[in-house]
Amino acid sequence: MSRFAGKTAVVTGAAQGIGAATALRLAEEGAAVAVLDLTAERARATVDAITAKGGSARAYGCDVADYDAVERVFADVVRDFGALHILVNNAGITRDNLFFKMPKSDWDAVLTVNLTSAYNCSHVAQTYMCKQKYGKIVSLSSRSALGNRGQANYAAAKAGIQGLTATLAIELGPFNVNVNAVAPGYIATSMTAATAERVGATAEEHQALAADRTPLRRVGLPEEVAAVVAFLASEDASYVSGQTLYVNGGAR
Template sequence: MTGRFTGRVAVVTGAAQGIGAATAHRLAEEGAAVAVVDLTQERAERTAEEIRAKGGRASAYGCDVTDQDAVDALFARIDEESGGVHILVNNAGITRDGMFFKMPKDDWDAVLTVNLTSVFNCSQAAQKYMTRQKYGKIVSLSSRSALGNRGQANYAAAKAGIQGFTATLAIELGPFGINVNAVAPGYVATAMTAATAERVGASAEDHQRLAAERTPLRRVGRPEDIAAVVAFLASDDASYVSGQTLYVNGGAR
């Protein structure tokens, strides 16, 4: 395959499903060799197999991205096997929703660690290879929830943290030819939003319908919508875009 990412190696975390899987597919379709990363290799393998079945290049890796030593070992392995690390998409994330006044400390810690500390771990590991080659693209998944969302104090804090982290890395890594940006999706139909629907006592279908009614474009997002924006920011078409968070939410305010 040839395209914008021919000759590039892309690492996508949380790529077993949802936005991560869609992003892995999109990058592979445009020529990237994709390292499909999820908590276990078995979880990642399905996405990698689907990519290979369509003629793309993909390898599956299992890694707990909250474990810094494991992340360092992962990137060293990807670099050795694939010949570089050019693109990093920090997508891995979880929710542990609940009202703040009764939120267990464990739920706070888990969401901050998986959604924010993992971005630190992976970005710090990736930049070693990116600075060496004087080229790199880091795109992290924030969220519209960064602006505040009832029942998501932990998730909102983590996703807001990604925006500040992104702006700072763009300043520090820019001199090495590395672009750092974030994407903040609104409502996207994924397993995660289906779990949110269940938490509030609604079906996924009803939850999506209500969200669509509040969205100017009158539909909810699809993982492919977000993947397209991530691909733009990871491409040389966005070579002068850095330090930005792009909201992708159908016009909702």
């Protein structure tokens, strides 16, 4: 497929997990991909995986929680690739704890990296997208937006993504910019492995427990989320905007 031929995509937090899988999927379908992570060195393995398959990608270092840094790196991307058509807001962290134990620093860190960074990147990207009358913004929410013990900060940030998505779809729609979100359930990543370690389980044990609670009786893979992100970023979803699509194996 070449759904993204001639398109440039920025994927944040793309050094691993869902971000890396999304960057690879978009590149496989023809996009030139700006692979963003905290440092360019961290992003390089994803770029190498893309170029090894004949795709086009470059690594960029950027703290997406820093608005000025986002402005600079997006200007670099447009200079290097000529345009910006697709933004995937994927960067995120967890600092899990029960609410009464949660220090304000952990609240601030998670809200800043998971939610404020989506504002920063979307705010800068829309200046390019509205001018060219074309754009696709896809942000990563989470099933945790519905509430999850020990994740008050993460749940609040991911619920905020859904509100931001719905509002940007209203405001940017007249400029032919589609804005959507994807809310994964349990996905086998280094982030969920870290959660397992926090509760004293191995990644395999934690995944088995999650699978037992999921109608499909398994956990998800980063590539399965990437496929949904790619759909929302494509013209196949040209009349889809303001939506949050749950990718969670049927869990309720």
